[in-house]
Amino acid sequence: MTFPDRITSIQGSIMQYIGGIDIGGTKMAVVIADSDGPLLRLTEPTAKEGSSRAPADQAIRMLRQACEQAGVPFSELKTVGVSSCGPFIKQNGLIELRTQNICGGIGNRGDLPNDWQTVPLEAVLREQFTNVHIENDCVAALAAERAFGALQGSDHCAYVTWSTGVGFGLCVDGVMLRGKNGNAGHAGHMLLSEQSLAQCGCGNIGDVEALASGRNLEIQHGRSAEELFNAVKDGDVKAHAAVIHAAQWFGRALYNVTATLDLQAFVIGGSIWHHHGDWLEPIVKNEICSRLPPLTAGVQLLRPALDAYVADIGALYLAMPPAWIGNWRVHALWQRIGDIETV
Amino acid sequence: MTFPDRITSIQGSIMQYIGGIDIGGTKMAVVIADSDGPLLRLTEPTAKEGSSRAPADQAIRMLRQACEQAGVPFSELKTVGVSSCGPFIKQNGLIELRTQNICGGIGNRGDLPNDWQTVPLEAVLREQFTNVHIENDCVAALAAERAFGALQGSDHCAYVTWSTGVGFGLCVDGVMLRGKNGNAGHAGHMLLSEQSLAQCGCGNIGDVEALASGRNLEIQHGRSAEELFNAVKDGDVKAHAAVIHAAQWFGRALYNVTATLDLQAFVIGGSIWHHHGDWLEPIVKNEICSRLPPLTAGVQLLRPALDAYVADIGALYLAMPPAWIGNWRVHALWQRIGDIETV
Known part of the structure; x- marks a missing residue:
């Protein structure tokens, strides 16, 4: 063209x-x-x-x-x-x-x-x-969504990817966060569970990636994320439970980031959300908004525009x-x- | 005078x-x-x-x-x-x-x-x-420690209090974080455990305050934090285990905040740390620095100057x-x- x-x-x-x-x-x-x-x-x-x-x-x-x-x-x-x-x-x-x-x-x-x-x-x-x-x-990605996409005008927001891994870009008070080595946003390596034996590529046991990422869903369940989600469509009860559980962990991670930074909006990208966000959204949203209303009330989950x-x-x-x-x-x-x- | x-x-x-x-x-x-x-x-x-x-x-x-x-x-x-x-x-x-x-x-x-x-x-x-x-x-408190105290010159840092409750003030890239309602730093209400039945005053089960705050130590163990720490001095094995466990949860919270924001230093205040920080510090530090070295290497735990x-x-x-x-x-x-x- x-x-x-x-x-x-x-x-x-x-x-x-x-x-x-x-x-x-x-x-x-x-x-x-x-x-x-x-x-x-x-x-x-x-x-x-x-x-x-x-x-x-x-x-x-x-x-x-x-x-x-x-x-x-x-x-x-x-x-x-x-x-x-x-x-x-x-x-x-x-x-x-x-x-x-x-x-x-x-x-x-x-x-x-x-x-x-x-x-x-x-x-x-x-x-x-x-x-x-x-x-x-x-x-x-956060910079792009703030400049041209779904987060224009949002001063307290994050871009999250839920795909092979789980990663965040963070913005508070209109300023994007970088940190001492430019690694702010590694909340995918935040510990969430002391019970799970799921291990992340970073070595952590029970962090967000270990519990919810595509890579670790495959390690835990012996099926790729795509196979797992296809099985859900076919009525596989075990696969359904596994996916719901992963969405709950993902939602807890978003709650934790909201409580830590008092955000107002998340754009969620990545292949898992792209294909299944429609029906997983209520599960994720409930994990965020059922807690600590002064911080979580009105938090928005948005689709990436880019x-x-x-x-x-x-x-x-x-x-x-x-x-x-x-x-x-x-x-x-x-x-x-x-x-x-x-x- | x-x-x-x-x-x-x-x-x-x-x-x-x-x-x-x-x-x-x-x-x-x-x-x-x-x-x-x-x-x-x-x-x-x-x-x-x-x-x-x-x-x-x-x-x-x-x-x-x-x-x-x-x-x-x-x-x-x-x-x-x-x-x-x-x-x-x-x-x-x-x-x-x-x-x-x-x-x-x-x-x-x-x-x-x-x-x-x-x-x-x-x-x-x-x-x-x-x-x-x-x-x-x-x-x-963070503003004060950055202006006059232990965090002068530190651009990626936090003030944490470990006392009746657990609260944070956060600074990334030299900018103090406020959030949409000025509530950034409520990481004391970050979920850490899915197993614990400990309940926080906010209603959360298994958040940092539920697991480690003075108020909730008392609820869990039927003794005030002061009584619990006195019992440790007297050789009470159960009290010792409870306190070590609380310090591990507190350290995990600091790890999560470090992974999320790529910080370099924490000033820890509050009565529990004031009185017992000397011997709890290695436990807390281990929870931070045993994970994700690119983010946690060299993270400092400091005493408040003010x-x-x-x-x-x-x-x-x-x-x-x-x-x-x-x-x-x-x-x-x-x-x-x-x-x-x-x-």
């Missing part, structure tokens, strides 16, 4: 480009954009072999390739935003990834083809780009010149990411 | 006074101060009879009395800071208290001599004072002209509150 209204000529230094990088445990996506919206998007499996620089080098290579394909001079791409899985640590003030699904040298996963302790993400990106803005993927592209738009938003934001919002330019070529 | 260096003459509009109000479930304290430090402090049991205005009217009357005793014209007191127990709700944008220990019309306490639903705190104080700054008591007067100093700090702060910090003027007359 082409955009007849797009200004394709480069007008010297006036035209600006930005890059967005979305780093997941299995997939890497990059997207380039200008003031009129996203231009081109590429995806690949996340690099996990060779030196620990590999994922960062991969992102640079993919952005170069995206620029070539879009006819954008790579040298003009000076600013990138990154939405990445965490957790992060800082080395000399620069963010490195310490992610169990990417770094084979940590945790107890034997299936990764590397022994990386961390990925030096920010240092490598800064070799190429002048401005690098990195946030946890749920923080970036949905499948929330991470990419979040990454772009982090890199975006403030002057673009109004135009992107009014004309919903972020929606064009659904139409541009993805290779 | 008198201060020979105090300027006691009122120099027209140059001389300024501020008032601090500390509202607890059982005790009300007021203190007045000028740029050279606290001048006079009064305390009374918190008013719980008559109209629901009573506690707010009491604070005004006590401040008038304090001014009279200190030779300060009450009409010159235009700014007050308030450190109050919560939770709060807002009516037309003004803070009202919805506190179980003060309002007899909520919860299931039959021992209060009123049927108040809320106390209209801010509206009544604004009838008398031009500037009114109200915060949850743990938020005010101790018994943290609420009063917090209330004064909320009302303080910015120009006073440096002088109060350098000369530790807040310490004078320990020397001035308290009636």
